[in-house]
Amino acid sequence: MxxxxxxxxxxxxxxxxxxxxxxxxxxxxxxxxxxxxxxxxxxxxxxxxxxxxxxxxxxxxxxxxxxxxxxxxxxxxxxxxxxxxxxxxxxxxxxxxxxxxxxxxxxxxxxxxxxxxxxxxxxxxxxxxxxxxxxxxxxxxxxxxxxxxxxxxxxxxxxxxxxxxxxxxxxxKRDAEEKSQSRELPTIREDKAPERDTDVDHDRLSPKSSLSGSSLSSIDSAPASENLNPHALLSTTNSHNSHSTRYPVSRIPSARPHHDYALSQCNSHASSTRSAASSHRSSVLTQPHVQELIREYSRHEPYNRDIPTNMKIITETNLSSKDIENSAKAPWVRRYKLHYLIFFVxxxxxxxxxxxxxxxxxxxxxxxxxxxxxxxxxxxxxxxxxxxxxxxxxxxxxxxxxxxxxxxxxxxxxxxxxxxxxxxxxxxxxxxxxxxxxxxxxxxxxxxxxxxxxxxxxxxxxxxxxxxxxxxxxxxxxxxxxxxxxxxxxxxxxxxxxxxxxxxxxxxxxxxxxxxxxxxxxxxxxxxxx
Known part of the structure; x- marks a missing residue:
């Protein structure tokens, strides 16, 4: 039954x-x-x-x-x-x-x-x-x-x-952006040639995934004991990285003057800056956001760029097509296109x-x-x-x-x-x-x-x-x-x-x-x- x-x-x-x-x-x-x-x-x-x-x-x-x-x-x-x-x-x-x-x-x-x-x-x-x-x-x-x-x-x-x-x-998306930039490039060279060098230097100071000016100021506003600890420095930068979406370095004429200004502001208003940082941390903790997830795993972030291939394979979350291409650099692998086989192994x-x-x-x-x-x-x-x-x-x-x-x-x-x-x-x-x-x-x-x-x-x-x-x-x-x-x-x-x-x-x-x-x-x- x-x-x-x-x-x-x-x-x-x-x-x-x-x-x-x-x-x-x-x-x-x-x-x-x-x-x-x-x-x-x-x-x-x-x-x-x-x-x-x-x-x-x-x-x-x-x-x-x-x-x-x-x-x-x-x-x-x-x-x-x-x-x-x-x-x-x-x-x-x-x-x-x-x-x-x-x-x-x-x-x-x-x-x-x-x-x-x-x-x-x-x-x-x-x-x-x-x-x-x-x-x-x-x-x-x-x-x-x-x-x-x-x-x-x-x-x-x-x-x-x-x-x-x-x-x-x-x-x-990257291909579409590169095509649009290549179409605009002749116009930039013809109309704005004198400003090109400034823009290039400016872009070098402000890659998309690098530290923003506001995050630099947050590092200076941290206690001295935290600045001596690279892990604390990294976590502080990560927790304040949300400011970069509002005040990216690319909108600031120079990252260094902004950093100096933030340093002077920090020296004169240390307690208020620390309290603001503390409130920001608490707001991040109490309001989880998908942006935190992206910052933690994104390969655009500085601390996610150089993860060893073996560690990528173990954690499985940072693998990309480049890892397949770089799985073996022997000439015979490239000649016979055996990257996938080597990567499989x-x-x-x-x-x-x-x-x-x-x-x-x-x-x-x-x-x-x-x-x-x-x-x-x-x-x-x-x-x-x-x-x-x-x-x-x-x-x-x-x-x-x-x-x-x-x-x-x-x-x-x-x-x-x-x-x-x-x-x-x-x-x-x-x-x-x-x-x-x-x-x-x-x-x-x-x-x-x-x-x-x-x-x-x-x-x-x-x-x-x-x-x-x-x-x-x-x-x-x-x-x-x-x-x-x-x-x-x-x-x-x-x-x-x-x-x-x-x-x-x-x-x-x-x-x-x-x-x-x-x-x-x-x-x-x-x-x-x-």
């Missing part, structure tokens, strides 16, 4: 409540100013460097075995099919709906990436861990399958260079990728697996009657505990930082079409696909069926916000790309509360047959 329908409905609704309570916690704490952008960035890096690799090692070694090879292959095939389907439908939506397509105001590449990639790990793992219709072993096995989906996501998004779609819009340096490779090797070789968990293979136990290397697995289990809650919390923090200032006319049609496809139509495609794999006897594990249906019903990936911010100019007062992406994410994550429980209920009753 199957599980009664009311119990199935409750089992489908309960996990979404817990998940959104964590998201709401991150949202509220960010709105109240308790979570800064630098804090979320540090937490995100820690998740990628420690917590997620620990989760991968724990679940893969403990719950994947040589008998799951066929299931892993079907999951990889399912992910490839889903990404191809997403690409085709998203291309049609972008073509037929009023997505911004002007060269100087474009969001074609961003819309394509948002339509293709989905949030593959935190949401489904959080959902699984709160379900009461499955046993603990089944939930852990499902988590291991989710990690295989995460692997396919990383391969497509980063190893294969799909992140470059975000750059497409900004590259078109270098991306395997990610902690997640390294741990996954070693975990699969251990899990698929019974004698190695027996060193960590009890198997049918004979292996002498340690004095505590546990496998000899079980303490390593216990370490991974302990370190993996914060991974999913922190991931969900960061989603709420990110949503709390997003703001929609200006939306292009008619863009809502694109958002509605894409939301309906991703959260309503794509789950139906996924259920039909799983049913076909089940009838062909390719998918036999109920947890693999459930996880596959779940993966087809997820919203767009939030990491695209960081990829977009890294390409943006902090002084842009109307960030079109962030505005469009913010509306995409807000609508999808709001609608998910309704769509996911429905998909789960149908999957449990008609696909898994519990």
């Amino acid at each position: 199957g599980v009664p329908l009311p119990e199935v409905i409750y089992s489908a609704v309960k996990p979404i409540i817990r998940m959104y309570l964590i998201i709401l916690t991150g949202f509220v704490m960010t709105k109240l100013g308790f979570v800064s952008v630098s804090t979320t960035r540090a937490i995100s890096d820690l998740v990628l460097l420690l917590f997620m690799p620990s989760l991968i090692f724990d679940k893969i070694v403990s719950y994947i075995s040589i008998s799951d090879i066929k299931t892993i292959g079907v999951i990889c095939l399912s992910a490839f099919m889903m990404y191809c389907c997403n690409a085709g439908v998203t291309a049609a939506i972008v073509t037929l709906t009023p997505v911004p397509k002007k060269k100087n105001e474009s969001w074609i590449g961003g819309a394509m990436l948002a339509g293709i990639m989905q949030n593959v790990s935190d949401l489904p793992i959080s959902y699984l861990q709160a379900m009461t219709t499955f046993s603990d072993d089944e939930i852990n096995k499902g988590t291991a399958y989710v990690i295989i989906w995460l692997t396919m996501y990383i391969v497509v998004q980063f190893n294969c260079g799909m992140f470059q779609l975000v750059e497409l819009d900004f590259r078109r 270098k991306n395997l340096k990610k902690p997640n990728s390294i741990v996954l490779i070693f975990s699969l090797i251990i899990a698929l070789i019974p004698w190695l697996k027996a060193l960590f968990v009890q198997t049918t293979v004979y292996m002498p136990n340690a004095p505590d009657h546990q496998p000899p290397l079980s303490f390593i697995l216990q370490y991974a289990q302990y370190c993996a505990m914060p991974c999913v809650p922190l991931g969900i919390f960061l989603i709420g923090s990110l949503l709390g930082r997003l703001q929609i200032n200006d939306i292009p006319k008619g863009f809502w049609k694109c958002v509605v079409c894409h939301t309906v496809y991703r959260l309503c139509i794509l789950p139906i495609i996924g259920i039909l696909w799983v049913d076909r794999m089940k009838k062909a006897n390719w998918l036999t594990d109920p947890m693999a069926m459930f996880v596959t249906c779940l993966e087809f019903s997820l919203p767009s990936a939030t990491i695209q916000v960081y990829l977009t911010a890294s390409n943006m100019d902090p002084e842009d007062e109307n960030p079109l790309q962030i505005n469009c992406l913010s509306l995409y994410l807000i609508v999808q994550y709001t609608s998910l509360v309704v769509t996911m429980p429905i998909v789960v209920c149908y999957t449990l009753k008609n696909v898994v047959h519990i």
